[in-house]
Amino acid sequence: MFELIGIPPQALFGQLLLGLINGSFYAVLSLGLAVIFGLLNIINFTHGAQYMLGAFVAWMLLNYLGIGYWWALLLAPVIVGLLGVIMERLFIRRLYHLDHLYGLLLTFGLALIITGIFKQQFGVSGLPYSAPALLSGGYNLGFMYLPVSRAWVILASAIVCFGTWFVIEKTRLGAYLRAATENPTLVGAFGINVPLLITATYGFGVALAAFAGVLAAPIYSVNPIMGENLIIVVFAVVVIGGMGSILGSIITGFGLGLVEGLTRVFYPEGSAVVVFVIMAIVLLVKPAGLFGREI
Amino acid sequence: MSEAAIAGTEPKAAEMSGEALLSVSDLHGWYGESHVLHGMAFDVQEGEVVTLLGRNGAGKTTTLKAIMGILTKRTGSVRFGGTELIREPARKIARQGIALCPEERGIFASLSVEENLLLPPQVKPGGLSLDRIFELFPNLKERLSSQGTKLSGGEQQMLAIGRILRTGAKLLLLDEPTEGLAPVIVQQIGATIARLKREGFTIVLVEQNFHFAASLADRHYVVEQGRVIDIIPKAELEANMDKLHAYLGV
Numbered sequence: 001m002f003e004l005i006g007i008p009p010q011a012l013f014g015q016l017l018l019g020l021i022n023g024s025f026y027a028v029l030s031l032g033l034a035v036i037f038g039l040l041n042i043i044n045f046t047h048g049a050q051y052m053l054g055a056f057v058a059w060m061l062l063n064y065l066g067i068g069y070w071w072a073l074l075l076a077p078v079i080v081g082l083l084g085v086i087m088e089r090l091f092i093r094r095l096y097h098l099d100h101l102y103g104l105l106l107t108f109g110l111a112l113i114i115t116g117i118f119k120q121q122f123g124v125s126g127l128p129y130s131a132p133a134l135l136s137g138g139y140n141l142g143f144m145y146l147p148v149s150r151a152w153v154i155l156a157s158a159i160v161c162f163g164t165w166f167v168i169e170k171t172r173l174g175a176y177l178r179a180a181t182e183n184p185t186l187v188g189a190f191g192i193n194v195p196l197l198i199t200a201t202y203g204f205g206v207a208l209a210a211f212a213g214v215l216a217a218p219i220y221s222v223n224p225i226m227g228e229n230l231i232i233v234v235f236a237v238v239v240i241g242g243m244g245s246i247l248g249s250i251i252t253g254f255g256l257g258l259v260e261g262l263t264r265v266f267y268p269e270g271s272a273v274v275v276f277v278i279m280a281i282v283l284l285v286k287p288a289g290l291f292g293r294e295i
Numbered sequence: 296m297s298e299a300a301i302a303g304t305e306p307k308a309a310e311m312s313g314e315a316l317l318s319v320s321d322l323h324g325w326y327g328e329s330h331v332l333h334g335m336a337f338d339v340q341e342g343e344v345v346t347l348l349g350r351n352g353a354g355k356t357t358t359l360k361a362i363m364g365i366l367t368k369r370t371g372s373v374r375f376g377g378t379e380l381i382r383e384p385a386r387k388i389a390r391q392g393i394a395l396c397p398e399e400r401g402i403f404a405s406l407s408v409e410e411n412l413l414l415p416p417q418v419k420p421g422g423l424s425l426d427r428i429f430e431l432f433p434n435l436k437e438r439l440s441s442q443g444t445k446l447s448g449g450e451q452q453m454l455a456i457g458r459i460l461r462t463g464a465k466l467l468l469l470d471e472p473t474e475g476l477a478p479v480i481v482q483q484i485g486a487t488i489a490r491l492k493r494e495g496f497t498i499v500l501v502e503q504n505f506h507f508a509a510s511l512a513d514r515h516y517v518v519e520q521g522r523v524i525d526i527i528p529k530a531e532l533e534a535n536m537d538k539l540h541a542y543l544g545v
Contacts, residue, residue: 172413178405179414186401189363190415190462191389 007265013144015261021150021219023257024157025212029234030241030249031161032208035168038181038244039201042092042103047234048227049111050206053080054213056118059129059222069132069218073156076214077207084206088199096198111227118224126221135218153215160211161250168246177201181244236279242292252290314377316341316497317362317393317466322371324354324361324521331357333521334371339466344488344498346508349518350544355501356398358518359468362499363395364388375466392419394464398471398501400455402443409439412458419463428457431487449480456487466497473504481507505543517542 029051036044057079058072067075087110095102131149138147168174180187180194188194213227220226234253241252256275264271282290315338324332335358339345347355360366362373364385373380380388394415403411412428412435429436432453438446446454452472459467469488473481481504488498488511502508508515509532517525517539525542527535 175406175410175414179403179410182403182405183401185365185385186395186397187414189365189385189389189395190459191386191418192416193386 009143012265015265016258017144017146017150017261019257019259019261019264020254021153021257022260023254024154025216025230025253026234026237026257027161027250027253028157028208028212028215029230030237030253031164031246032205032212033234033238034241034244034246034249035164035208036202036205037238038246039177040088040092040103040198041096041100042107042202043100044202044205045104045108045231046087046111046114047107047206047209048231049114050080050084050209050227051213051216051230052118052224052227053083053114054210055129055217055222055226056122056213056224057210058214058217059127062129069135069214072217073211073214077210080210080213081203081207085199085203087206088202092202093195093199115224115228122224124223124225126223129217129222131218149218153219156215157212158254160208161253164208165246165250233275236275238289240275240279240282240289242289245289245291248289248291315339315374316343316376317499318372318374319358319362320372320374322358322361322373323369324357324366325368326357326366327368331521332361332369335361335518335522337516337523337526339497339499341465341497342492342495343513344492344500344511345514345516346500346502346512347516347518348502348505348508348539348543351503353518354521355518356470357521359395359470359499359501362388363393363468365395389415389462389464390418392464393466393468394418394459394462395468396455396459396470396472398474400451402446402451402454404442404444406443407439408435408441408443408446408454411443411454412439412461415458415462417461417463419465422463423460425461428460431460431490432457449476449483452476452480452484453487456484460491465495466499467491468499468501470501471503472500473502473507485511505539515539 029047033044033047036042054076057076058069061067061072061075062069091106091110092103095106135149135152138145139151168177176187176192176197180192180197184194216226237252237256238249240256241248256278259278260271260274263274270277286292317339319338320336322332322335323330332354335354337345337347347358349355357366361369362380364380364383364387369381371381375391375393378391380391403414406414412425434450435453435457438450443454444451456469456472472484472488476484485507488500492498492511500508500512513529515527515532516523517527519542525538527539
């Protein structure tokens, strides 16, 4: 068996795979944040809780209604997305004319409430959610073993990210969205229903978080604090990619997952902070983020 | 004094053909606490081009914004084709068939020229086809895939006008379409406006460039401190030149 700079390939590729999976979650979650921030100017701190809600809705669908993983992948984002729509209509809408800080405080508060309710109800030890039969097993690639469930997370995230990018950059609806991000007043004066577009965008961004939550359910356990742990890193990813940049959040998400994986191989002690170190450097060198437009 | 001036001249506008397509009366508007429009009133018949003339800060742009519903704090009456619009939001006003070409042009940087052109949805049947728009502004056709804001100022203005011609809007509100443009482009835009008038568009034109406006408009409304202080029909323009120069301070 060959070794790469003193690292056995099994360990290297294993960590890269793990990094890519983490990167998949970073990408989908930071994409949702970018979509929301772009149009609403709201830093959606509820995102982690909505990711957790996605996983819990999948768990509830299975345990209360007997609805399995594949349907949950579709239903949980819709259900959580609709909760997001209600949230936007009831609360967030009232803050658009105020400073970013108010939106941040509101969504942070809502995250605490939602997470608190689930902690109270389900505890923090985590609930198991078994992967469907189709995702069991794996491929032996020679240099490493690739479990199907992990490959699926990466594939599904990549498809959702590409689909979202495509809709935003290449379709008429996406053109409305980009235009409304720049100048909502003028877009409204063309006869486009901007408030509806905003609500739908928030619902979609939240649905992305919930989708990531369902993907996470069989891999990690379903836990009220699963979002809290992840969301801080995701915010760092968003800052590195550039607030509001669609392509930036996708590439940075996957890229930083890989960087984290590599760090775990070569300097394990640094793996927990590497993203934040990169964030600090990016903020020093290019404050608008790698893909952000300088303002 | 201004009330009397308006009362004396209003019948001229109204006697032309029944109810005006656009009828603005007693329009007041506010930016926050600041009262900017003080009873704007004017009528535009279908197929007419009228201008709002006046010094900077007289309330011309604000009037267009109030008609369009972009200025939300407004009272009075804006009737379009017999429908009262004063309480409608901008998107509903646009759906009635009114389109604005804003002073700052409003070309979207994150959209290509083609996307900018196709952005405003069709609100009424009978808008110009893309081919007709390219006929009016051949430059646009060459640059469809460019980023909207990479165009020259003149081309951006053409794009800003071109995109609202597609929508089927019958009333165009053009806010200083010649501002900062080279004379040859100003001519081209002038010719376009004349052609749009021949094709039956109704146009409210805000202009600083009086010589540009003079050749196009059926009637000029002189605006000062948020109200119309004088109305000069095209035929009486020559006789009123001195007065007009005094109004505009040129």
